[in-house]
Amino acid sequence: EDYDLLHREEKSGNFKIHNLGANPSSLFIMFNQSTARNEQDKPLIDPVKSAWFRNLKFRQALAHTIDKDGLIHSIYKGRAVSQTTHLNSHNPFFNPHIPDYGYAPDQARTLLKEAGFSWSKDGHLFDPQGHRVEFELTTNASNTERDATCAILRQEWEKLGIKVNYRPQAFNS
Numbered sequence: 001e002d003y004d005l006l007h008r009e010e011k012s013g014n015f016k017i018h019n020l021g022a023n024p025s026s027l028f029i030m031f032n033q034s035t036a037r038n039e040q041d042k043p044l045i046d047p048v049k050s051a052w053f054r055n056l057k058f059r060q061a062l063a064h065t066i067d068k069d070g071l072i073h074s075i076y077k078g079r080a081v082s083q084t085t086h087l088n089s090h091n092p093f094f095n096p097h098i099p100d101y102g103y104a105p106d107q108a109r110t111l112l113k114e115a116g117f118s119w120s121k122d123g124h125l126f127d128p129q130g131h132r133v134e135f136e137l138t139t140n141a142s143n144t145e146r147d148a149t150c151a152i153l154r155q156e157w158e159k160l161g162i163k164v165n166y167r168p169q170a171f172n173s
Contacts, residue, residue: 003079027149028086031059048131057115063101064108065156075148108160125161134163141168 003017010017031053034045043050052058068082084098116128125133137154139146147168154164 004077026083026086026088027146028083029062029153048127048129049135052127052133052135055115057111058117060101061108061111061115061160062157064104064111065160066101066153067103067156069103071149071152074152075145105156105159112160119161123161124163132163133161134165136165136167138167138169140171142171143168 006017009015032045033050033053035047035050036044038044072078072080072082082100084100085095087094089096112125117133118126118128120126127133137150139150141147150166150168154166157164
């Protein structure tokens with residue numbers, strides 16, 4: 001995030017910037033697939049949405065709309081690497097054989113059709129039971145890269161007809 005500023009100051013200052021490779025952190029998306037219930041036997045998560053997130057083809061479709069290379073170039077200015085899992089290559093449990101669902105919006109639509117989803121005449125996505133697909137995308141507020149990433153994800157998923165309500169929240173919340 002500070003590279004551009006520091007790089008400009010490198011010549012006039014008394015320091016040198018060294019590229020040490022990828023940061024051992026990652027940016028990833030988790031879908032709440034919970035089927036847990038409270039003491040009154042009411043679901044903690046809307047069962048309709050939980051069913052979407054437990055649907056493999058639905059998750060694969062969303063993954064196919066993430067243009068990782070585009071995110072790396074537009075948000076991280078080329079100073080990031082694509083991952084296929086939340087674990088990066090520095091982690092001893094990293095598995096390099098996990099498949100990568102590359103950017104393929106047409107494949108996303110095919111997967112949604114195969115899973116029984118359909119579109120209304122105005123382009124809204126509906127599940128096989130007739131529910132409009134709408135969910136919240138939440139992350140911690142005041143994080144420039146995450147805000148930008150979420151804005152792009154929201155745009156891509158809305159192209160699929162999904163209503164995405166972006167809700168950044170204070171980190172402690």
